Amino acid sequence: MLRKLTVFLMIIIGYLLQTTLFKAISLAGIVPNILLIITSSFGFMRGRNEGMIIGFTAGLLIDIFFGSILGFYAFVYMFIGFLNGFFRRIFYPEDIKLPMILIGTSELLYCFICYTFLFLLRGKMHLGYYFVHIMLPDIVYTVLVTLIVYKGILFVNEWLEEYEKRRA
Amino acid sequence: MGKRGYGRNIISVPGKYVFLILTILCVAMMLLSFTTDFVTGPFETVAGYIIVPFQKGIGSAGAWLNTRSENIRRINELNEENKELKSRIDELTIRVNDLQRDKYELAELRSLFLLDEQYSDYEKIGARVIGKDTGNWFSSFTIDKGSKDGIKTDMNVMAGSGLVGIVTNVGPNWAQVRSIIDDTSSLSGMVMSTSDNLIVSGDLTLMDDGYIRFSQLMDEKDIVTQGDQVVTSAISNKYLPGISIGYITEIQLDPNNLTKSGYITPVVDFKNLSTVLVVTQLKEDLR
Numbered sequence: 444m445l446r447k448l449t450v451f452l453m454i455i456i457g458y459l460l461q462t463t464l465f466k467a468i469s470l471a472g473i474v475p476n477i478l479l480i481i482t483s484s485f486g487f488m489r490g491r492n493e494g495m496i497i498g499f500t501a502g503l504l505i506d507i508f509f510g511s512i513l514g515f516y517a518f519v520y521m522f523i524g525f526l527n528g529f530f531r532r533i534f535y536p537e538d539i540k541l542p543m544i545l546i547g548t549s550e551l552l553y554c555f556i557c558y559t560f561l562f563l564l565r566g567k568m569h570l571g572y573y574f575v576h577i578m579l580p581d582i583v584y585t586v587l588v589t590l591i592v593y594k595g596i597l598f599v600n601e602w603l604e605e606y607e608k609r610r611a
Numbered sequence: 612m613g614k615r616g617y618g619r620n621i622i623s624v625p626g627k628y629v630f631l632i633l634t635i636l637c638v639a640m641m642l643l644s645f646t647t648d649f650v651t652g653p654f655e656t657v658a659g660y661i662i663v664p665f666q667k668g669i670g671s672a673g674a675w676l677n678t679r680s681e682n683i684r685r686i687n688e689l690n691e692e693n694k695e696l697k698s699r700i701d702e703l704t705i706r707v708n709d710l711q712r713d714k715y716e717l718a719e720l721r722s723l724f725l726l727d728e729q730y731s732d733y734e735k736i737g738a739r740v741i742g743k744d745t746g747n748w749f750s751s752f753t754i755d756k757g758s759k760d761g762i763k764t765d766m767n768v769m770a771g772s773g774l775v776g777i778v779t780n781v782g783p784n785w786a787q788v789r790s791i792i793d794d795t796s797s798l799s800g801m802v803m804s805t806s807d808n809l810i811v812s813g814d815l816t817l818m819d820d821g822y823i824r825f826s827q828l829m830d831e832k833d834i835v836t837q838g839d840q841v842v843t844s845a846i847s848n849k850y851l852p853g854i855s856i857g858y859i860t861e862i863q864l865d866p867n868n869l870t871k872s873g874y875i876t877p878v879v880d881f882k883n884l885s886t887v888l889v890v891t892q893l894k895e896d897l898r
Contacts, residue, residue, distance in 0.1 A: 455661065455662065455665070458662065458745070459662070459665050459666060459669060459742075461745045462666065462741075462742030462743055462744075462745055462753075463666060463669045463670065463673065463741070463742060463743075464669070464673075466742075466743040467673065471819070472747065472818065472819060472882075473747050474745070474746075474747060476745070476746070478745065490626070491626035491629070491630070492624075492626055492629050495626070495629055495630060495633055496629075496633075499633050499636075499637075503654070504658065504662070505745050505746075507654050507655055507658045507782075508658065508662070508742065508753055508785075508787060509744045509745060509746075509749070509751055509753075509787065511779070511795070512641050512644045512645055513640045513641065513643075513644040513654070514636075514637040514638065514639075514640030514641035514644065515637075515641060517637050517640070518633075518634065518637035518638075518641075521630075521633050521634075521637065525626070525630050528626065557746065557748050558748075561748060561749075562748070562794070562815075565794075565795070567794070567815075569816065572816055573815070573816075576816070576819070577747050577748065577815070581747055
């Protein structure tokens with residue numbers, strides 16, 4: 444129960460930061476994707492099921508406030524949480540390289556899905572432009588923010604695991 | 612590997628089934644929200660009451676800090692400006708008087724012609740921007756007024772005298788606004804000087820430069836030039852007529868030698884949008 448509440452709170456805080464503070468301090472109009480960092484980290488820290496459910500919640504939140512159809516972002520984030528869950532076996536908390544690679548790759552995948560379904564299908568072909576001006580800064584910025592945020596997420600997760608171990 | 616200690620009911624289901632169930636749920640929601648709007652209702656209400664109060668708090672805290680630092684920095688600047696503006700007021704008062712006289716005359720002539728004053732002031736509600744789109748692909752934002760304050764879908768949104776966008780989604784205490792620089796936005800505009808119609812569409816590739824694209828302008832006599840004002844046209848079915856969109860900054864002939872296209876610089880500063888005005892008059896009620 445404590446875990447569910449804490450994670451839900453983290454998603455809300457991530458969402459709030461992303462829509463308010465990070466928009467205000469964005470570099471060249473690009474905002475790092477905190478919700479993706481949370482989804483992806485819980486995916487490889489805790490496995491597929493939790494990654495999926497957290498991704499679904501985060502995506503649904505975006506869908507409600509900013510999506511044109513309900514369910515699109517929910518699916519994309521859930522899918523990313525699911526994929527990251529496969530890497531749980533090779534995850535070690537001390538290692539920062541794997542999280543950075545995984546989150547970077549997830550962001551790339553996320554960008555490509557967004558581009559394909561929301562732009563390519565409307566006939567916007569300039570993949571090169573979008574790649575250089577939107578995707579690349581987005582990925583770099585997100586990975587940089589990961590360095591800071593990931594430590595916090597890891598800390599919260601370890602605290603929760605400790606708590607659960609004591610109760611069990 | 613040890614089993615996790617919580618949520619036994621989730622653990623017992625293998626990942627692929629959860630994936631399948633959630634996928635079906637997502638697809639069902641997408642289909643339902645395409646065809647009806649009955650699924651979004653409860654979500655909008657619940658999410659609205661969880662998220663919006665926080666966003667309002669952050670928004671007002673940010674605004675407070677911002678005004679504090681601005682105040683200190685700009686006192687001198689403002690004093691100078693104040694002097695300047697005072698002299699401008701005198702100047703403008705004289706002009707206003709002139710215009711007032713013209714206005715009476717216009718009203719008189721209009722009543723003679725039995726024309727309605729349809730371009731006059733629309734009634735507006737002020738609202739604060741409380742959150743901007745989470746991603747980098749679109750530019751929509753949420754405001755702190757919703758259906759409880761009388762906001763409805765398709766209401767036009769302005770800032771100052773210019774068009775910002777349109778309300779696309781309404782919750783009880785919040786509303787989603789899609790701005791005209793958004794890549795999916797497209798509306799019918801009109802060149803003020805010649806009354807020629809054109810299509811104004813947002814474009815992500817131009818967003819950094821602060822432009823929006825226009826196309827389909829028929830201008831055989833080459834009258835439209837740079838600096839001409841573009842307003843919303845009367846034939847649009849969602850946008851009210853006569854709201855200022857921006858000024859033409861670049862214009863060129865299309866390869867088909869018939870129509871012209873180019874860039875418009877919007878009147879509104881979309882980067883620093885904090886308060887907006889929602890026009891409560893709907894276009895569909897106007898007709």
